[in-house]
Amino acid sequence: MGDSIYKICGEDEWRAAEAAGVYSGNADDARDGFIHLSAADQVAGTLARHYADRTGLLLVAVDPAALGDALKWEASRGGALFPHLYGPLPLDAVVEVRPIGPSDAEPGT
Numbered sequence: 001m002g003d004s005i006y007k008i009c010g011e012d013e014w015r016a017a018e019a020a021g022v023y024s025g026n027a028d029d030a031r032d033g034f035i036h037l038s039a040a041d042q043v044a045g046t047l048a049r050h051y052a053d054r055t056g057l058l059l060v061a062v063d064p065a066a067l068g069d070a071l072k073w074e075a076s077r078g079g080a081l082f083p084h085l086y087g088p089l090p091l092d093a094v095v096e097v098r099p100i101g102p103s104d105a106e107p108g109t
Helices: 011-020 027-032 040-050 064-070
Strands: 005-010 057-062 071-075 081-085 094-100
Touching (some): 057 064
Antiparallel strands (some): 071 081
């Protein structure tokens, strides 16, 4: 799972995706036209910046190879390259889902 990329989302969002068979993103994703993802070393910063006041969060680990050409690495915060998914996230690309909270650091630690 070391090569995984990650989506932080609310448990309710993820349960709806499981019911639908696909994750189409949240309101921020819809506004920007792509699903925001993070590399392993970006998860802590994303969590602190965008989800600091939220509870009931899940960390969804995704196999980037399963996303094909819909996955683009683009400059974002401070010029760092972030993974952006242009299209829905197929659930068969997901390798793990686990709770995450403000005290969690990088995935897998």
